[in-house]
Amino acid sequence: MTVSPKETTAAFSAAVQQQPSSSCSLDRRCVGVTALTARREPWMNSLLHEPALASLLQQHGSPLNVVTADPMLANVRELDGVAKARSLDFRVFFARKANKCLTFVNAAPLAGSGIDVASLNELEQTLDAGIAASDIICTAAIKNAALVDVCIRNGITLTIDNEDELLLITHTAQNLAKPAAVAIRLSGFVHDDNKLKSRFGVDIEQCESFAKTIPSNHVRVTGLHFHLDGYCAHQRVSAITQSLAVVSQLRQQGHPIQFLDIGGGFPISYLHRGEQWEAFWTEHRCALLGQRSPLTYRNHGLGLIAVDGKIAGAPNSYPYYQTPTRSAWLAKILDSPVTGRTIADQIRDHALQLRCEPGRSILDGCGMTIARVEFRKQNAEGDWLIGLSMNRTQCRTSSDDFLVDPIVIASPEAAGEESREQNNAEPMEGFLVGAYCTESELISLRKLRFPAGIQRGDLVAFPNTAGYLMHFLESRSHQFPLAKNLVYDARSQTPWMLDKIDAE
Numbered sequence: 001m002t003v004s005p006k007e008t009t010a011a012f013s014a015a016v017q018q019q020p021s022s023s024c025s026l027d028r029r030c031v032g033v034t035a036l037t038a039r040r041e042p043w044m045n046s047l048l049h050e051p052a053l054a055s056l057l058q059q060h061g062s063p064l065n066v067v068t069a070d071p072m073l074a075n076v077r078e079l080d081g082v083a084k085a086r087s088l089d090f091r092v093f094f095a096r097k098a099n100k101c102l103t104f105v106n107a108a109p110l111a112g113s114g115i116d117v118a119s120l121n122e123l124e125q126t127l128d129a130g131i132a133a134s135d136i137i138c139t140a141a142i143k144n145a146a147l148v149d150v151c152i153r154n155g156i157t158l159t160i161d162n163e164d165e166l167l168l169i170t171h172t173a174q175n176l177a178k179p180a181a182v183a184i185r186l187s188g189f190v191h192d193d194n195k196l197k198s199r200f201g202v203d204i205e206q207c208e209s210f211a212k213t214i215p216s217n218h219v220r221v222t223g224l225h226f227h228l229d230g231y232c233a234h235q236r237v238s239a240i241t242q243s244l245a246v247v248s249q250l251r252q253q254g255h256p257i258q259f260l261d262i263g264g265g266f267p268i269s270y271l272h273r274g275e276q277w278e279a280f281w282t283e284h285r286c287a288l289l290g291q292r293s294p295l296t297y298r299n300h301g302l303g304l305i306a307v308d309g310k311i312a313g314a315p316n317s318y319p320y321y322q323t324p325t326r327s328a329w330l331a332k333i334l335d336s337p338v339t340g341r342t343i344a345d346q347i348r349d350h351a352l353q354l355r356c357e358p359g360r361s362i363l364d365g366c367g368m369t370i371a372r373v374e375f376r377k378q379n380a381e382g383d384w385l386i387g388l389s390m391n392r393t394q395c396r397t398s399s400d401d402f403l404v405d406p407i408v409i410a411s412p413e414a415a416g417e418e419s420r421e422q423n424n425a426e427p428m429e430g431f432l433v434g435a436y437c438t439e440s441e442l443i444s445l446r447k448l449r450f451p452a453g454i455q456r457g458d459l460v461a462f463p464n465t466a467g468y469l470m471h472f473l474e475s476r477s478h479q480f481p482l483a484k485n486l487v488y489d490a491r492s493q494t495p496w497m498l499d500k501i502d503a504e
């Protein structure tokens with residue numbers, strides 16, 4: 001089945017016009033116990049009203065990832081604005097491991113962003129897309145000889161993590177008779193009297209002696225780099241302050257340090273309202289203590305556990321609601337005073353370019369994953385199990401669950417079936433289950449309510465999945481094909497194009 005681009009464009013404009021009133025009606029077909037309502041970009045609401053959606057899934061398979069780069073441009077601009085207001089020399093390097101689509105690589109120069117690559121394939125595709133070497137940094141956790149070779153040949157800066165990497169880089173630079181540019185990755189910062197432990201980087205206390213072993217005829221240390229786990233702004237303030245001291249030490253050794261790269265981890269919110277996030281965890285704790293009905297499949301703890309009538313553990317989830325986010329978070333770091341000068345002042349005092357490598361926060365608002373309902377059945381406990389053509393690696397990161405209410409779109413075809421007539425107004429409650437053959441194969445562990453039922457052929461959309469959720473863990477177990485990635489451009493004659501990553 002093919003979809004005429006003209007038809008979809010017309011439908012798109014119609015949908016844009018009806019959007020405000022209809023956007024909240026979208027939220028009524030599926031509400032979690034308790035509700036976690038998604039923040040959505042206007043394009044997502046338009047897409048969810050797009051009549052061609054079901055046939056796009058017929059054509060490309062289920063689930064289907066839909067991406068668009070427009071919000072990326074705004075997200076980078078937001079960060080640039082914060083730095084500019086503080087007169088900083090500043091550069092974003094988008095961490096493309098957060099999403100494999102080439103759409104985002106191609107959009108980076110338009111956004112004024114560079115690219116952070118984490119593998120040889122990511123690097124080669126980025127070079128093939130015509131991105132300049134000076135706009136690329138390679139932060140791969142494991143750097144084999146082939147990757148190091150391509151970096152040095154092309155003049156791409158590498159982060160350096162350990163002595164063996166230094167030997168390989170030195171050796172390669174020597175053989176190619178071309179000096180390598182590197183940024184030393186630092187770790188082991190002290191924050192609130194605790195050392196921030198990490199598997200990555202050179203310990204900050206060892207950096208000065210490590211740098212002395214670097215043969216400056218072959219390896220130029222042009223920057224310092226760190227990337228911290230978590231989203232704590234205060235930890236970044238500690239790490240920047242301590243890195244600046246190392247900048248001075250290394251410059252005294254003669255290393256031409258030009259930039260400080262503070263990595264990623266810029267926070268975002270997936271939800272509209274903080275109260276919902278608070279209420280969810282309050283109710284979930286009550287459920288784990290047996291004080292109310294479960295919010296999750298078999299009362300899964302999501303990182304918490306009830307012990308002797310008390311809750312222990314910590315939520316194993318992304319903070320789906322948090323504040324401040326993205327640019328406000330960056331501003332908070334830059335405006336933090338340390339010994340009478342702000343962080344921004346100190347970076348300027350050191351004549352450094354400030355760099356960062358956000359992934360998730362740059363892709364905020366850039367994607368959605370949509371799957372088709374294949375069956376419904378009631379289990380022995382009376383819960384409905386809704387089977388989707390999708391598996392859990394297609395909307396998941398390393399945390400326990402995607403804690404955002406999905407959106408149900410009634411299929412026009414299903415609407416015509418008898419089953420719809422019979423069940424139309426019947427509310428249902430249960431879980432979304434996926435295609436892998438394990439008992440634990442749930443698309444979401446959360447119990448969901450479908451006030452007007454849900455049917456075979458209906459679509460279930462997961463909002464804001466571009467950052468990590470689509471691709472980070474996707475697997476081909478059972479030999480299911482990987483989900484296709486469709487680029488949505490409402491302004492184009494052909495608003496639906498497969499991303500080039502899917503081109504054979």
Ligand SMILES: *Cc1c(COP(=O)(O)O)cnc(C)c1O
Nearest residue numbers: 095139227264265357358359360
């Ligand atoms: C993953 C990663 C990033 C991006 O992190 P986000 O949380 O997506 O902003 C940046 N730099 C390095 C070195 C990383 O490993």
